[in-house]
Amino acid sequence: KENEKLKKELEHLMNKEKHDQQIELLKHQNKISEERANYLKDMERKLKQMILEWRKAEDKNKVVNEIQNLLFKKNESQVVNKLQKKIDQKYAEVPEEISVGIKVKMKKNHQVGEVLEIRGKRAVVKIGLLPMQVDLKDLVAVKEKAQDSTIS
Structure with missing residues (x-):
């Protein structure tokens, strides 16, 4: 009898632990999904801004290069620094x-x-x-x- 009781208690604890692990895994996956969604929203906003700049710009190649740098993560820090300097000059x-x-x-x-x-x-x-x-x-x-x- 005591063996069965211990066995049931052990099963219950194992099920609870498994459930807790699944919850943690889902939380982690949600966090990653949220980060991806934020990244995509941010990228979409940047691209829309670049498109507006492209329409206004006389030197289209310069804007195209900025878009390529943004999309392909080349020199991203340089692009961010340019944006920061541009903003710091105005504001x-x-x-x-x-x-x-x-x-x-x-x-x-x-x-x-x-x-x-x-x-x-x-x-x-x-x-x-x-x-x-x-x-x-x-x-x-x-x-x-x-x-x-x-x-x-």
Whole structure:
């Protein structure tokens, strides 16, 4: 009798452990899927931005090269640095609390947009034509730098 009781208890513990492992595996897979989805959204946004730049640009080859660098991860740090320098020339970070209506820069991909609304720890930011949800901790308030225009 005691043997059967121990055997049932052991089976129960093994089933519980197996179940816990399956839950952990699913959590891990969900995390990976979420990271992939975020990467794809980010890449889509960057490509749409590049397309807009391509339409405006006179030197189409330069923009095509930037798109190729973005897609094929060549010199990605150089592309990110170029984007960062471009943003830093236009905008200055300000120590302001993030609120609706102000301009913000995303820390990860150095894109600037306007806060449409705040939902808890996330903000809905409109970057170009696309509104997207971003964690507040990934945003920095920015102000457009005044253009140096001297009147003589």
